[in-house]
Amino acid sequence: MYLSKCIRFCLQQTARTVSKESPLWKRYSTAAVQPKIDTSFVGALKTIVGDANVSTADAIREQHGHDESHHAVAMPDVVVFAESVDHVSKVSKLCNDTKVPLIPFGSGTGLEGGVNALQGGVCLDVTKMDQIVQVNAEDFDCTVQPGVMRLGLNNYLRDTGLWFPIDPGADASVCGMCATSASGTNAVKYGTMRENVLNLQVVLPDGRVIDTAGRGRRTKKTSAGYNLTNLFLGSEGTLGTITEATVRLYGIPEKTISAVCHFNEVSEAVDTVVQILQCGIPMAKLEFLDDSAIDCFNRFCKYDMTVAHSLFLEFHGPAYGLEDQFQSVKELIEMNNGFGLKQASDADERNRLWKARHEMVWACTARIPGSKPYSTDVCVPITNLPEIITKTKQMVVEADVIGPMVGHVGDGNFHIFFPCDHSDTETFKKIKDISHKMAVMAMELNGTCTGEHGIGIGKRDLLVAEVGEETLGAMKQIKETFDPNNIMNPGKVFF
Numbered sequence: 041m042y043l044s045k046c047i048r049f050c051l052q053q054t055a056r057t058v059s060k061e062s063p064l065w066k067r068y069s070t071a072a073v074q075p076k077i078d079t080s081f082v083g084a085l086k087t088i089v090g091d092a093n094v095s096t097a098d099a100i101r102e103q104h105g106h107d108e109s110h111h112a113v114a115m116p117d118v119v120v121f122a123e124s125v126d127h128v129s130k131v132s133k134l135c136n137d138t139k140v141p142l143i144p145f146g147s148g149t150g151l152e153g154g155v156n157a158l159q160g161g162v163c164l165d166v167t168k169m170d171q172i173v174q175v176n177a178e179d180f181d182c183t184v185q186p187g188v189m190r191l192g193l194n195n196y197l198r199d200t201g202l203w204f205p206i207d208p209g210a211d212a213s214v215c216g217m218c219a220t221s222a223s224g225t226n227a228v229k230y231g232t233m234r235e236n237v238l239n240l241q242v243v244l245p246d247g248r249v250i251d252t253a254g255r256g257r258r259t260k261k262t263s264a265g266y267n268l269t270n271l272f273l274g275s276e277g278t279l280g281t282i283t284e285a286t287v288r289l290y291g292i293p294e295k296t297i298s299a300v301c302h303f304n305e306v307s308e309a310v311d312t313v314v315q316i317l318q319c320g321i322p323m324a325k326l327e328f329l330d331d332s333a334i335d336c337f338n339r340f341c342k343y344d345m346t347v348a349h350s351l352f353l354e355f356h357g358p359a360y361g362l363e364d365q366f367q368s369v370k371e372l373i374e375m376n377n378g379f380g381l382k383q384a385s386d387a388d389e390r391n392r393l394w395k396a397r398h399e400m401v402w403a404c405t406a407r408i409p410g411s412k413p414y415s416t417d418v419c420v421p422i423t424n425l426p427e428i429i430t431k432t433k434q435m436v437v438e439a440d441v442i443g444p445m446v447g448h449v450g451d452g453n454f455h456i457f458f459p460c461d462h463s464d465t466e467t468f469k470k471i472k473d474i475s476h477k478m479a480v481m482a483m484e485l486n487g488t489c490t491g492e493h494g495i496g497i498g499k500r501d502l503l504v505a506e507v508g509e510e511t512l513g514a515m516k517q518i519k520e521t522f523d524p525n526n527i528m529n530p531g532k533v534f535f
């Protein structure tokens with residue numbers, strides 16, 4: 041009850057901070073100085089990176105003014121394509137000296153408006169820095185530049201017998217995945233980015249270049265000083281630009297089993313998840329799709345799966361023992377009245393299933409032609425998962441909106457993929473109301489308003505409620521220490 045009162049108090053307080061006279065607004069809001077983008081500034085950029093790497097063309101600015109979220113496009117004044125750490129350092133220093141906003145751009149697949157240039161300024165596109173610097177196969181790690189995408193990394197690794205398993209549904213940049221503390225379907229076994237980054241090279245706003253664990257360090261564990269690596273993980277471009285990431289790699293599993301099963305009740309599916317995890321069965325993937333999501337799945341991905349609440353499961357490991365794990369899960373599914381348990385017959389069927397799962401948001405969006413996706417992203421301790429999923433499903437049904445539920449329930453994290461026609465203001469209001477209530481419910485159940493997509497623009501009010509004023513104040517102190525001129529991605533994470 042106490043938690044609930046704190047959360048609601050903070051939300052009320054934050055509602056007041058939007059009107060700028062309240063003390064909370066002054067304490068947390070650090071609006072950047074309006075950019076001084078003139079021909080001499082653009083000329084200075086061209087001197088640093090070369091004429092071809094600076095663009096003020098509308099099409100390029102528009103392309104860099106949004107990500108895959110529902111947030112409105114906010115174009116930068118200029119787009120700079122960095123080709124080296126030196127470029128990043130000198131551009132950062134120029135922006136810092138002239139107090140011009142600087143927004144790092146990975147591959148634009150973010151879901152919270154993270155790259156949108158709310159106050160104009162310079163978009164720093166790092167895709168040209170696309171080298172895989174080093175692969176240390178015997179140590180299970182590699183170092184990549186910020187333009188390396190996760191699928192490109194895994195293609196490069198194919199002959200080594202290793203892979204990088206963190207798998208957001210998009211082909212994102214590895215450094216962008218660091219910046220948003222990304223996750224995906226494999227997190228239940230391999231963890232999220234927070235558990236898989238050994239070192240980061242970061243260019244600070246004033247141009248200084250640091251290595252968060254020390255240059256060349258790549259141990260699985262360290263107790264040397266503050267954990268700056270995890271400080272920059274999830275920083276969403278607000279503390280510095282990541283110009284190298286050293287990440288953990290894993291052996292490609294000898295054997296993989298994928299399977300699907302169905303339930304008549306949401307509670308039966310989610311109870312099965314909790315029991316699987318409490319039995320310590322080392323699942324690789326454990327995804328939930330409700331009946332509405334399966335309906336979208338069938339329509340868009342050309343499947344004819346039973347339209348019922350479903351679990352998509354995957355097991356990774358040595359050939360021996362994997363079938364035993366599957367049989368243990370089979371018993372738990374049957375104990376919870378699950379039915380239709382079916383293994384994928386071969387790698388093609390397995391890959392087709394998971395490709396469809398990764399494209400679920402588009403399947404759900406296609407339910408209303410011309411709509412845009414609006415995704416939620418709450419995460420709770422798994423024992424609280426049955427309550428929040430059941431209550432959320434009830435909210436969606438009562439609101440009479442299309443709200444397919446999909447997610448990484450093995451991590452306690454799930455989404456609703458609302459097809460959102462912004463011109464339908466009544467439905468859009470219902471969607472935002474459900475999203476807000478879900479986030480408050482998650483926080484009241486000891487969870488978080490964002491398991492993997494970040495705060496960006498749309499969840500800044502929720503962050504205050506989630507962490508509380510004192511903790512947010514400490515975060516602001518860190519921000520002001522690294523970025524006293526507030527040039528790094530202003531308006532994100534904090535008001």
Ligand SMILES: Cc1cc2c(cc1C)N(C[C@H](O)[C@H](O)[C@H](O)COP(=O)(O)OP(=O)(O)OC[C@H]1O[C@@H](n3cnc4c(N)ncnc43)[C@H](O)[C@@H]1O)c1[nH]c(=O)[nH]c(=O)c1N2
Nearest residue numbers: 146147148149150154208209213216217219222223277282
């Ligand atoms: C269809 C689909 C499906 C999914 C997802 C997206 C889409 C379109 N995502 C979200 C997205 O893929 C994820 O947030 C990525 O980490 C974003 O990486 P980008 O390189 O696209 O960052 P993008 O360029 O979008 O930037 C995201 C944020 O990071 C910052 N940033 C980017 N590169 C940086 C750098 N080098 N240094 C500092 N800051 C930097 C930006 O400033 C911005 O604030 C997701 N996510 C997830 O966690 N799990 C999932 O399952 C999915 N699924």
Ligand SMILES: CCCCCCC(=O)C(=O)O
Nearest residue numbers: 108151209398401413415
């Ligand atoms: C474009 C919206 C993407 C929604 C989120 C996708 C995601 O996280 C997933 O698990 O799928």
Ligand SMILES: [Mn+2]
Nearest residue numbers: 224448455492
């Ligand atoms: Mn997800």
